[in-house]
Amino acid sequence: MxxxxxxxxxxxxxxxxxxxxxxxxxxxxxLPQWDxxxxxxxxxxxxxxxxxxxxxxxxxxxxxxxxxxxxxxxxKG
Amino acid sequence: MNDPFSLAGKTILVTGAxxxxxxxxxxxxxxxxxxxxxxxxxxERLRATLAQLSGAxxxxxxxxxxxxxxLAAFVKSLPSLDGFVNSAGANQWRTFxxxxxxxxxxxxxxxxxxxxxxTNELVKQRKLNAGAAIVYIASIAAAVGTPxxxxxxxxxxxxxxxxxxxxxxxxxxxxxxxxxSPGVVNTPLHEKMVExxxxxxxxxxxxxxxxxxxxxxxxxAAVAYLLSPGARWVTGINLVLDGGYTCV
Numbered sequence: 001m002x003x004x005x006x007x008x009x010x011x012x013x014x015x016x017x018x019x020x021x022x023x024x025x026x027x028x029x030x031l032p033q034w035d036x037x038x039x040x041x042x043x044x045x046x047x048x049x050x051x052x053x054x055x056x057x058x059x060x061x062x063x064x065x066x067x068x069x070x071x072x073x074x075x076k077g
Numbered sequence: 078m079n080d081p082f083s084l085a086g087k088t089i090l091v092t093g094a095x096x097x098x099x100x101x102x103x104x105x106x107x108x109x110x111x112x113x114x115x116x117x118x119x120x121e122r123l124r125a126t127l128a129q130l131s132g133a134x135x136x137x138x139x140x141x142x143x144x145x146x147x148l149a150a151f152v153k154s155l156p157s158l159d160g161f162v163n164s165a166g167a168n169q170w171r172t173f174x175x176x177x178x179x180x181x182x183x184x185x186x187x188x189x190x191x192x193x194x195x196t197n198e199l200v201k202q203r204k205l206n207a208g209a210a211i212v213y214i215a216s217i218a219a220a221v222g223t224p225x226x227x228x229x230x231x232x233x234x235x236x237x238x239x240x241x242x243x244x245x246x247x248x249x250x251x252x253x254x255x256x257x258s259p260g261v262v263n264t265p266l267h268e269k270m271v272e273x274x275x276x277x278x279x280x281x282x283x284x285x286x287x288x289x290x291x292x293x294x295x296x297x298a299a300v301a302y303l304l305s306p307g308a309r310w311v312t313g314i315n316l317v318l319d320g321g322y323t324c325v
Contacts, residue, residue: 013174036278037172040225044175056273 001050001076006069013045014038024066028059042068052076081307085110088134089160089304092142092195095122097264098214099164100129101293102300106160107132109301114155116140117165142191152198158205160304162212163192168270170225181228188232193239200247208251210304213240214296215256217319233258237315244313253312255303260319262291287321 003024011017016033028034039059046054052075062068089106093099095117103113103126112134115123120139127137140151142165167187171180192213199205218226219234237256244254261267261282271279283290299318302308317323 036274037224039273040170041172041174044171048175048177056271058273060273060275 001069001073003066003069006072007065009045009049010042010065010068013041022065024064024069026065027063028065028068029063046072050076079306082301082305083110084160084301084304087111087159087304088114088156089162090114090116090155090158091162091164092116092140092192093163093165093214094126095119096126097164097266098259098262098293098296098300099162100126101297102162102164104129105294105297105301106162106304107135109305111160111304112136114138114158116142118142142195143186145190145194148194148198149202152195152202152204155199155204158199158209160210160212161196161199161205162214162300162304163195164214165191166214166216166266168226168229168266170270171228172225173227176228184228184232188229189235189239192236196243205247205250205252209253210308211240211243211247211252211254212300212303213237213254213256214300215240215258215315217258217260217317217323219258220323240315241313248312253303253308255308255311255313256315257296257299257303258315258317258319259291259296260286260317260322262293262296264293285322285325286319287325289320291318291320 007022011019011022014033039056042059043054046052050072052072054071058071062071084106089111091099091103091113094103094115103115107113107130113130114136115126116138117123118141123137123139127135213236215237216233218230219237240254240256247254295318299316
């Protein structure tokens with residue numbers, strides 16, 4: 001599992017993000033496109049691309065992209 | 078004096094009886110005198126529901142509604158029914174960007190195909206008494222544009238349309254078929270759906286409801302009405318109960 005690929009999936013999942021703008025250290029909440037629809041899309045992306053179910057709570061508790069990536073890695077085991 | 082809302086002596090099958098709306102409907106039906114057959118996947122939670130039922134003559138019959146091969150045997154094991162409440166259902170957010178075949182099948186199977194196939198077996202095996210009442214729990218989702226809800230909304234809309242036709246076909250036997258379309262109700266299913274959304278977002282949504290979100294007891298009362306002699310003349314309808322959401 002590569003974080004670069006994860007970032008690509010992340011950017012693709014949310015409307016309006018220019019590819020290449022998101023970095024591992026990017027705090028989720030600083031993204032202007034981070035709204036409830038983005039949350040739904042990220043949940044779906046994680047399910048489809050990584051085959052694991054995250055919860056909205058877990059997403060909200062992830063501060064940065066790196067945290068989110070680590071969460072998915074943990075769930076995959 | 079005849080109580081139009083009494084369910085005394087009636088045998089009612091409830092799917093999804095282990096939690097939420099199904100559980101509340103089963104509890105109220107028992108309170109109104111019915112013998113309730115509790116169905117769901119989780120036997121432990123069904124027994125917990127059973128423990129809350131007043132009266133006697135109830136039963137627990139675990140069933141995975143999505144295991145279509147098992148439906149015939151399940152229905153064969155049932156007594157004749159005066160009511161069938163389909164409360165089993167599931168939801169999961171997917172915007173159009175992420176709708177895939179697996180999602181479509183998952184929500185389609187439990188929300189649309191299962192109730193229809195169960196109805197098919199009940200009719201085929203003549204398990205519904207004359208004058209029986211069927212209630213399908215649908216949703217206002219079928220009529221409103223909630224982002225991320227397309228497949229669920231489609232499945233519920235399909236169920237409502239099919240139910241109308243069931244009403245027509247079964248009317249000759251005086252079997253009534255009605256849908257109930259609740260708005261957001263405080264249930265475990267809903268909790269799971271909105272977990273992780275901010276309190277502000279949740280409050281903003283509830284503001285759209287003149288009377289706030291619903292409680293399972295609200296929906297149970299409507300189920301009981303549709304099952305009762307008081308609803309003798311009601312069939313083929315989709316009863317909306319949504320705290321005023323769709324009238325705004």
